[in-house]
Amino acid sequence: MADSDKLPARVRRQSLIDWDRARGKQTLAVLTAYDYTFARLADRAGADALLVGDSLGMTFAGEDNTLSVTLEQMVYHTRAVARGRERALLISDLPFLSYQESPEQALRSAGELLRAGAEVVKLEGGAVMAETVAFLSARGIPVCGHIGLTPQSVHQLGGYRQQGRDEVTAARLREDARQLVAAGARLLVLEAMPADLAAQITAESTVPTIGIGAGPHCDAQVLVMQDVLGLFLGQSPGFVRRYLEGAALCQDALARFVDDVHQRAYPGSGEG
Ligand SMILES: Nc1nc(=O)c2c([nH]1)NC[C@@H]1CN(c3ccc(C(=O)N[C@@H](CCC(=O)O)C(=O)O)cc3)CN21
Ligand SMILES: CC(C)C(=O)C(=O)O
Numbered sequence: 168m169a170d171s172d173k174l175p176a177r178v179r180r181q182s183l184i185d186w187d188r189a190r191g192k193q194t195l196a197v198l199t200a201y202d203y204t205f206a207r208l209a210d211r212a213g214a215d216a217l218l219v220g221d222s223l224g225m226t227f228a229g230e231d232n233t234l235s236v237t238l239e240q241m242v243y244h245t246r247a248v249a250r251g252r253e254r255a256l257l258i259s260d261l262p263f264l265s266y267q268e269s270p271e272q273a274l275r276s277a278g279e280l281l282r283a284g285a286e287v288v289k290l291e292g293g294a295v296m297a298e299t300v301a302f303l304s305a306r307g308i309p310v311c312g313h314i315g316l317t318p319q320s321v322h323q324l325g326g327y328r329q330q331g332r333d334e335v336t337a338a339r340l341r342e343d344a345r346q347l348v349a350a351g352a353r354l355l356v357l358e359a360m361p362a363d364l365a366a367q368i369t370a371e372s373t374v375p376t377i378g379i380g381a382g383p384h385c386d387a388q389v390l391v392m393q394d395v396l397g398l399f400l401g402q403s404p405g406f407v408r409r410y411l412e413g414a415a416l417c418q419d420a421l422a423r424f425v426d427d428v429h430q431r432a433y434p435g436s437g438e439g
């Protein structure tokens with residue numbers, strides 16, 4: 168029997184139980200994904216979770232911030248990513264104004280993301296969101312908190328800048344984390360904060376932390392896929408490590424196609 172005739176080995180889907188078990192043993196890797204193709208590639212690369220981030224407003228749609236992203240758009244992208252995913256845990260962002268109004272609004276919005284294939288919903292905010300996190304958790308919906316640089320508050324924060332630099336704001340972030348976990352959050356994103364603060368929050372947390380620009384001591388690391396692949400055309404944050412010059416490679420390939428057509432070199436014989 169040829170290899171290709173064998174039934175595919177069934178991959179075991181990662182759950183929050185696997186995430187809890189990995190804590191302290193292996194640092195887990197998360198990538199954002201917005202579509203079927205890249206979700207499949209990241210899943211096959213071994214990503215432990217895929218995040219359908221509202222950063223898609225910037226990376227996919229070319230907006231200046233994430234505020235214009237709608238729940239309908241997040242549902243659409245979550246469906247596409249869910250089809251590409253085999254193994255990774257699937258987390259989706261609740262977008263701006265889809266959860267801040269009330270726990271009931273958050274429940275309805277979270278339900279739509281779960282029906283589209285998400286297994287965990289992520290929302291931005293600290294202590295002020297504890298009631299909503301408890302409401303969703305009590306109704307069987309796993310929540311990932313997100314504190315530090317919360318991009319949906321970009322105008323209040325005065326830009327995309329590191330948070331928790333002084334003692335007062337650091338203490339507030341530790342208390343935010345404590346209240347989110349006490350309310351039932353199963354994961355915690357720590358974005359753009361000093362490494363020692365993220366280490367302290369991670370040590371105090373009973374659930375896995377996922378860092379982005381938050382140093383090496385978190386239980387997991389997440390980056391925006393376009394930043395990793397060099398496909399983000401704006402200014403990537405300073406903490407990004409680029410693993411591919413994706414934009415240059417893609418643009419060069421596309422330019423060669425355009426040239427070939429202009430030169431009548433495509434299609435050739437045998438290419439229709
Ligand atoms: N492509 C992309 N990658 C991301 O990681 C990302 C997005 N987009 N969009 C939403 C947010 C914004 N992000 C950011 C952006 C900048 C910093 C940052 O650390 N900035 C520097 C300079 C700030 C300044 O110019 O004042 C800093 O030192 O704080 C952190 C997170 C993370 N998210
Ligand atoms: C950067 C991650 C944490 C995020 O929230 C997003 O991609 O929207």
Ligand SMILES: [Mg+2]
Binds near residue numbers: 220221222260318
């Ligand atoms: Mg987000």
